[in-house]
Amino acid sequence: MKTAFPVFIRRFLSDRMLLILLACLFLLVWELAAARHWINALFFPAPSAIGAAMVSQLADGEALANVGATLERAILGLLLGCTIGLALGIFLGWSTRFRQLFDPVIGALYPIPKLALFPLFLLLFGLGDQPRIALIALASFFPILINTIAGARQINPEYFEIAQAYGANRRIILFRVVLPGALPSVISGLRLAAGNALITAIAVELMQGQGGLGAQIWWAWETLRISDLYVAILFTALLGIGSHYLLEFLSQKLLPWQIEQGKAPATNPIPEI
Amino acid sequence: MKEFSCLSLSKVYPSRQGIVAALDDLTLHVDSNEFLCIVGPSGCGKTTLLKIIAGIQAPSLGKLTFTQPPPQRAPRCAMVFQDHGLFPWLTIIDNVAFGMETQGIPIEERRSKSLLWLEKVGLAAFTRHYPRELSGGMRQRVALGRAFLSNSPILLMDEPFSALDAQMRLVLQTELLQYWADKRQTVVYVTHDIDEAILLGDRVLIMSRRPGKILEQHRIPLSRPRAPQDITRPEAADLKWRIWKTLQAEGRLKPV
Numbered sequence: 001m002k003t004a005f006p007v008f009i010r011r012f013l014s015d016r017m018l019l020i021l022l023a024c025l026f027l028l029v030w031e032l033a034a035a036r037h038w039i040n041a042l043f044f045p046a047p048s049a050i051g052a053a054m055v056s057q058l059a060d061g062e063a064l065a066n067v068g069a070t071l072e073r074a075i076l077g078l079l080l081g082c083t084i085g086l087a088l089g090i091f092l093g094w095s096t097r098f099r100q101l102f103d104p105v106i107g108a109l110y111p112i113p114k115l116a117l118f119p120l121f122l123l124l125f126g127l128g129d130q131p132r133i134a135l136i137a138l139a140s141f142f143p144i145l146i147n148t149i150a151g152a153r154q155i156n157p158e159y160f161e162i163a164q165a166y167g168a169n170r171r172i173i174l175f176r177v178v179l180p181g182a183l184p185s186v187i188s189g190l191r192l193a194a195g196n197a198l199i200t201a202i203a204v205e206l207m208q209g210q211g212g213l214g215a216q217i218w219w220a221w222e223t224l225r226i227s228d229l230y231v232a233i234l235f236t237a238l239l240g241i242g243s244h245y246l247l248e249f250l251s252q253k254l255l256p257w258q259i260e261q262g263k264a265p266a267t268n269p270i271p272e273i
Numbered sequence: 274m275k276e277f278s279c280l281s282l283s284k285v286y287p288s289r290q291g292i293v294a295a296l297d298d299l300t301l302h303v304d305s306n307e308f309l310c311i312v313g314p315s316g317c318g319k320t321t322l323l324k325i326i327a328g329i330q331a332p333s334l335g336k337l338t339f340t341q342p343p344p345q346r347a348p349r350c351a352m353v354f355q356d357h358g359l360f361p362w363l364t365i366i367d368n369v370a371f372g373m374e375t376q377g378i379p380i381e382e383r384r385s386k387s388l389l390w391l392e393k394v395g396l397a398a399f400t401r402h403y404p405r406e407l408s409g410g411m412r413q414r415v416a417l418g419r420a421f422l423s424n425s426p427i428l429l430m431d432e433p434f435s436a437l438d439a440q441m442r443l444v445l446q447t448e449l450l451q452y453w454a455d456k457r458q459t460v461v462y463v464t465h466d467i468d469e470a471i472l473l474g475d476r477v478l479i480m481s482r483r484p485g486k487i488l489e490q491h492r493i494p495l496s497r498p499r500a501p502q503d504i505t506r507p508e509a510a511d512l513k514w515r516i517w518k519t520l521q522a523e524g525r526l527k528p529v
Contacts, residue, residue: 158354159360161324161327161329161352162352162354162358162360163375164327164328164329165327165328165329165348165350165351165352165429166348166351166352166371166372166375166419166423167348167349167375167376168375169375172374172375176360176363176371176374177360180360180362180363181362183362256403257361257362257403257404257405
């Protein structure tokens with residue numbers, strides 16, 4: 001392919017470089033636009049102002065406290081929801097009878113927006129952290145449950161036959177066939193569940209304060225400290241990226257027999273000209 | 274001495290096209306330490322027969338009787354499949370050890386025996402690999418190891434080498450003859466390859482089209498130990514021709 005750019009520019013403009021460059025350019029234009037009052041700094045504070053707010057939040061420990069509170073709720077809820085979802089999913093995936101029994105129940109409960117249940121949970125669990133964690137658990141429970149059932153069901157029946165032919169008991173079938181066979185699907189469920197947990201954690205904090213990034217967002221809005229608002233959103237995005245890479249790492253560790261399959265080359269090779 | 278008998282086995286199962294009869298009144302006696310080969314047209318119920326012997330499926334009619342009580346520390350039957358035989362999520366060494374694991378044999382013993390096997394078949398460098406990283410021939414060596422190390426008195430093999438290329442098939446047939454000479458388990462070996470049946474077996478059964486029953490049986494007139502070139506001896510060629518004619522008359526056998 002012929003190109004107008006000489007080789008050294010093409011090399012320089014590798015994908016990641018380009019992304020960083022574009023981001024810097026965007027921030028620069030934003031900064032300039034805010035300084036020259038082309039945009040209303042009340043709604044769009046300059047990146048430097050947001051950066052300053054971030055530094056001060058980091059310095060006085062407020063950032064850490066908020067991120068920590070959100071993260072703690074999300075992780076506790078996720079662990080709770082995943083444990084129950086995985087156990088029930090394996091059981092229902094394995095037992096045709098109970099699956100048929102529970103299928104309509106799952107179908108009915110799954111589409112309910114979990115946030116709509118928050119007032120009910122407040123009634124049931126009181127005003128502490130329990131209703132939030134319970135709601136986060138419920139939001140992460142369904143993706144794990146549904147993916148685990150699907151994962152256990154798509155295991156090739158031949159693997160069960162081999163295990164049976166070699167006289168495997170139920171414990172060995174569980175640990176050597178059902179769990180590892182369903183694991184790829186469980187991990188996809190875990191990704192969805194982690195996203196749900198984070199979303200739900202922030203949403204319940206928005207609705208009912210008591211610390212965390214959601215509460216910070218709401219508080220910043222009510223007091224019109226727009227820089228703080230942006231900082232909180234930024235931290236939320238960072239949590240999202242962090243959990244994405246953590247789960248990527250986890251799935252490579254847990255699915256070693258699959259990694260080479262879809263592994264993309266680490267760097268994008270530059271085509272020879 | 275007889276190892277087991279299949280008495281008037283019939284098997285029907287429902288399918289979308291209606292009821293399919295896989296086996297019809299099939300009676301079969303297998304001696305201890307015998308290498309029995311079964312040939313027959315595709316889809317004649319050979320796999321169903323093996324699964325019934327393995328206890329994976331129950332016959333619709335008839336019964337299966339074993340002379341010996343089930344062994345204490347081994348499954349009654351070990352199976353080798355054409356493909357999908359190894360667990361993709363277990364390492365090679367764990368796959369080899371699986372037949373011992375189901376019997377509660379301690380992990381050190383499983384590991385050391387599996388490692389010995391892998392050394393014997395030249396796969397010692399692959400113990401921590403996963404099946405998909407191995408070639409088809411290597412995978413079947415692992416599957417053979419799992420079957421032999423399970424110490425089952427009966428070995429059931431369902432076209433184990435049919436997915437391999439011709440050369441690799443010959444290599445593995447020769448290896449199988451060696452391993453079997455050491456162990457002398459009772460083997461029921463299903464194949465659609467007449468040469469393979471003659472090279473490996475003591476006796477060959479010919480099954481009919483579905484629903485499967487036994488058309489005829491032949492003793493294989495070759496002495497042991499055998500080598501791949503034995504298949505070119507006149508008595509072997511003669512037997513091959515007779516089996517081929519029977520199968521052709523039965524029809525629908527794909528030309529090989």
